[in-house]
Amino acid sequence: MSDKKAVFFDADGTICDMEKGVPDSAVESIKKLVANGHLAWLCTGRSRAFVSRYLEEVPFTGIISACGAxxxxxxxxxxxxxxxxEVAKLSVEILxxxxxxxxxEGADYMYYDKDEYTTDVNWYTDLITESLGEKWRPIxxxxxCMHINKISAKKQKGCNAQQACSELSPYYDMIYHESNNFVGNTIEMVPKGCNKAVGIAAVCRIFHIAWEDTIVFGDSNNxxxxxxxxxxxxxxxxxSPKIKELxxxxxxxxxxxxxxxxxEHLGLI
Structure with missing residues (x-):
């Protein structure tokens, strides 16, 4: 165990908001954390293409995106x-x-059709399109030829999410969100065996960080x-209640x- 800690921060709901970006106090705190000799990693469910400018401006040591992918x-x-x-194409067809x-959601591009994924489905769709800029592609x-890490499948009235998940389960692990959350109507589909913990463990292995020195900040079921x-x-x-419990x-x-x-509570800044 060393004095140097590795802190992994979730993005949405933890250090940033889709509309308001990153609060100044969070940016200042992470700057202080790094200045004090600690490591600050972003560990987000967003794919790399969707790591917005307001997140790139925070002085992170590194980025784990797409739930560890x-x-x-x-x-x-x-x-x-x-x-x-081939699997990406099949996934679209089944969904x-x-x-x-x-x-x-991919590392270089996100793919969705604007006439299908509208603000009626998610109020923040236009904010995503704006944030992506050149990184948006239609399906x-x-x-x-889609290169993706993961999928956010949006549930609609009358959909059969259970059957879709069952048919896609050979390729993905599913993360179900609670409905009070801003991603409540989303099922996240991440590569089999991939999750944020796997990403953190890989970073610890690559950069020789002791498990005892790992700290996480988060809010949602991913x-x-x-x-x-x-x-x-x-x-x-x-x-979410499950996160608070842990x-x-x-x-x-x-x-x-x-x-x-x-x-401050942890004595890191």
Whole structure:
């Protein structure tokens, strides 16, 4: 166990908000954390293509994205677990067959059809498109050449999510979100055996970080694996009940200095 800690931060609901970006207090706190000699890793369910500018401006040591499927440090991609284009195409077909909307997430591009994935499905769809810029691609026309890590499948009224998940289970592990969360109508489909804990464990192995020195901050059910894995767990004030249950400490929410309060509580800043 060393004085140098490795802190892994979830993105949405933990250090950033889809509309408001990253609170200044969180940016300042992470700057202080790094200045104090600790490591600060982003560990997000977002695919790398969707790591928005407001996240790239935070001085992270490195980025684990797509629930552990992509790892990079200093702008260099160290690992990228992709589905084959054939599996991506099949996934779209199965999801649509059972009435779900496919949002295909890759390290370089995200693919969805704007006439299908509309603001009626998710109020923040336009914010995603705006954030992606050149990294957005339609599924239409790219059916055979999509490079994706994971999928956000959007449930609609009358869809048969259970059957879709069953048929896709050879390729993906499913993360179900609670309906009070802003991703409540989403089923995240991540590569089999891949999750945030696997990403963190890989980073620890590559960079010789002792397990005792791992700390995580999170709020939603795609953080469960890292909360089950890490030595010290901090839940945000707005976290799901399951995350709060596993936490060593529950801080305030991000707009009430949650990151700063959590890091101060741990004596890191």
């Amino acid at each position: 992509t790892i990079e440090k200093d702008g260099k991609r160290l690992y990228n677990n992709e589905r084959t284009p 649509r067959k059972y009435g779900l909307i496919p949002v295909m 239409r026309g790219n059916e055979n 953080d469960l694996s890292m909360f089950e894995y890490a030595a010290t767990k901090v839940a945000m004030g707005n976290a 936490a060593d400490y529950v801080t305030t929410d991000m707009f009430h200095y949650g990151i700063r309060n959590g890091l």
